Amino acid sequence: MALPVCTTVRQLFRFIQISSFPRRSLCSGVCAKNKVHPHRVFSGIQPTGVPHLGNYLGALENWVALQNQYPTVLYSIVDLHSITQPQDPMQLRSNILDLTASLLACGIDPEKAVLFQQSQVSEHAELSWILGCMTSMPRLRHLPQWKMKSKQKSEGSVGLFTYPVLQAADILLYQSTHVPVGEDQVQHLELAQDLARIFNNRYGDLFPEPRTLLSSTRKVKSLRDPSAKMSKSDPQTMATITITDSPEDIALKIRRAVTDFTSEVTFDPETRPGVSNLLLIHAAMAAISVEDAVSQARGLDTGAYKKLVSEAVIQRLAPIRQEIGKLRAEPAYLQGLLAQGRVKARELAAPVLAEVRHRVGFC
Structure with missing residues (x-):
């Protein structure tokens, strides 16, 4: 049923003038709870199977560090996000367990971080709908996810269009204060910040701005x-x-990595991106600085240096690969861990959504 025109105009006016609205003091026990946990981290990863080296160095290493730095950390396998593109159900189930095993093998500790499957916590979808009703279509059209993927597909699904609202719901549902993101996701986090402000000004302070x-x-x-x-x-x-x-596959891929026609190994991302990429990989996997990696490469041509890079990658990934193999052989154990994570996540999510429902007027 469509809203009356006057209501729509009023909502639009409120959105434009949001900064001028007085904040009402409706803060309840849920808000107080956020003060008990002033630092709460949330992040999610799509279940596309076993992570690659870029995932490991760009996100997962950081995740492992964060679980030791913050009192409350939540990591979600965001399977609701994954179905914005067609998925084979059996493959999706397998990918979820592959990713669960990979996260554990990389160092995510279920005793330190809440690890859970997004779709098992229904509060995500309900809060996404509520926040979606506070989000304008022009706002979503300008976000990078939609602009990039809708062009690739000529058109995109409604799910792809509203993907950033679900992302915002993921974050706000746990009253998260910090979100680890790459530079390409900053605009999506800004939407979560905007929606926190919109909700707080309309219904009273509830969500911190992450x-x-x-x-x-x-x-x-x-x-x-x-x-x-x-x-x-x-x-x-x-x-x-x-x-x-496997070690053989790693060695082969690095051996065939694109470099250039200069045999000396130097770090110059602008003019020598291929060689510089190998130096960054070597430095990260050997836990040394780029300068130290260049120093170790002195006197080697790029062919010989690739062997050095391969050794560093193989040595670092070997225990992770072995642990993933062991964990994947125990699917019931992985499912049990996700079930425990669901319980912990819902303990945090349910009171927040109950407060949202009350403030919106559902109960």
């Missing part, structure tokens, strides 16, 4: 096209190293 935790880790580039990010969807199999690749 702050960005920009990752300082280096971005890993494609081994076949160093101008692009490493991606699981890259059609060139030699372009991407997954964290379960």
Whole structure:
């Protein structure tokens, strides 16, 4: 049923004039709860299977560090987000367990962080609908996710269009104060901040405005096209190293990595992106500085240096690959951990959504 025109205009006026609205003091026990946990981190990752080297260095290493730095940390396998593109149900189930095993093997500790499957916590979808009713279509059209993917597909689904609202709901549902993101996701986090302000001004303070935790880790580039990010969807199999690749596959992919015609190893991302990408990978996997990696490469041509890089990657990933294999052999254990995570996540989410429902007028 359509809203009366007067109501729509009033809502639009409120959105435009939001900064001038007086804040009403409706803060309840849910708000007080947020003061008990002033620092709460939330992040999510789509279940596209086993992560690649770029995921590991760009996000997962940081996730492991954050669980030791903040009192409350939540990591979600965001399967609701994954179905904005068609998915095979059996493959999706397998991908969820692959990712769960990978996160555990990389160092995510369920005793320190709440690890859970997004779709198992129904509060995400309900809060997304409520926030979607406070979001304008022009606001969503200008976000990078829609502009990029809708062009690739000529048109996009409603789910793809409203994807950032669900992202905002994921964050706000837990009254998150900090969100680790890459630079390409900053605009989406700004939407979450805007929606926190809109809700708070309309219904009273409830949501903190989440702050960005920009990752300082280096971005890993494609081994076949160093101008692009490493991606699981890259059609060139030699372009991407997954964290379960065998030592032989890792050595082969690095050996075939695109460099240039200069044999000396130097760090110059602008003019020598391929060689510079290898130096960044070497430095990250060997836990040394880029300067130290250049120093170790002194006297080696790029062919010999690739062997050094391969050794560092193989040595770092070997225990992770072995642990993933062990965990994947126990699907019931992985499902049990996700079930425990669901209970913990709902303990935090349910009171917040109940308060939202009350303030909106549903109960």
